[in-house]
Amino acid sequence: MTSPTPPAEPQFADRTYRSTAALVGGTLLLLLIAWMGGDAIIRGEGGMPWLALAALLFVVPLVVAFTLRPAVFVNDERIRVRNPYRTIQLPWSEVADVRASFSSEMFGQDGTKYQLWAIPVSLRSRKRAARAAARAAHDDPYGRTSVSADVSDSAARTAPADQTVRELRALAEKAGGTTPEGAAQVSVRWAYEVIAPAVVGGVLLAVLWATG
Template sequence: MTTPDHQSPASQPPVPATQDRIYRSPMALAGGVMLLLVVGWLGFDALFQGHGRTPWLALAGMILVVPLVIAFTLRPAVFAGEDRLRIRNPFRVIGLPWGEVASLRSSYSNEVVAKSGRKYQLWSIPVSLRARKKAEARKSKAAAEAARGGGGASRGLGGLGALGGVGGSAAASGPTRADTDQVMDELRDTLERRREAESAQGEVTVRWAYEVIAPAVAGAVLFAILLATG
């Protein structure tokens, strides 16, 4: 009787690496696309329909403005992996192994504090004081309903109440934490879970985004020359 051959570890398929969680601001993305459409419409209209120095001014303005719009709206993102946190801000990319992160703070802005004391703002996770106030109001309402013995939240689970079809339930009124605060809670959980891991140790790296800075500076210089020689 024969027995089936066992695969050696080398012949087994590799375990796929855990993908980074990516956090971006939907409002910033939408605003960036709208701004780029407006700049493109006005810029190309002046470029092809303008006379005299107007096309050159339009070209210089587009070279200056487009990279800045991309830098502050489409570019910012936070990549949270199992070993490190990568922050892509408008003009810099910061890589922080979880072992080098001291804390994650939330006040008027969300930021990460390295063990060296350096602070790095999370541009793609902006703080919304309005969303916080709404979440606190929902939390207070849910607490008041619970104190009165209301069971609306439990009735809403799995039914129309969870979709807003039945009024009066805490579940239908929305979350009791602002979206960005929930994101920061997720990052703190990852920090607590991975900060002592051997693969999450290393040095903090900072890289300037010259692909954004260089064209913006070139556009500014060209624009200044055109104005000075006008």
């Protein structure tokens, strides 16, 4: 009796893309909110502690949703996009294009557009990369740089969002437009763990404010 064949390992280990600036900013903002909210709860008088609690319940999920939550997870079979309010998963065969203009976007084969919140586009970074590329072209107009120098300097001549988009396109091209048997299918899930507390907190805050 032969033992079942184990599932094939993905050719790429799961890779995660997140915004470092969003993670740092979100953490600092949460610390500030916790300090201000805690002070209002402890030292507040009358209905202020309840207002502070309702405000925390409303604000904290939103801050987490837009700063700490966004991420993009990829391997050789699929891409999973975790946005503030939704998680979208597509096999590479269902991805028509990934591009970065004023924001990073992914397009499904049916034309549906999905924002990639975890890969923000910085026009300042693009200008900096363009200046680096212009300097490199001026220093060596015939492109006679060594291979090692070209590889080491390529990141400096490409904005982070554009470099990430290139990597995602490379993964999509390697998949070859085919979905392996048993691979994950298209799915879109709402982040109720973020939406529900924010809605409850907003309602409580409105009621307390109106009756307070």
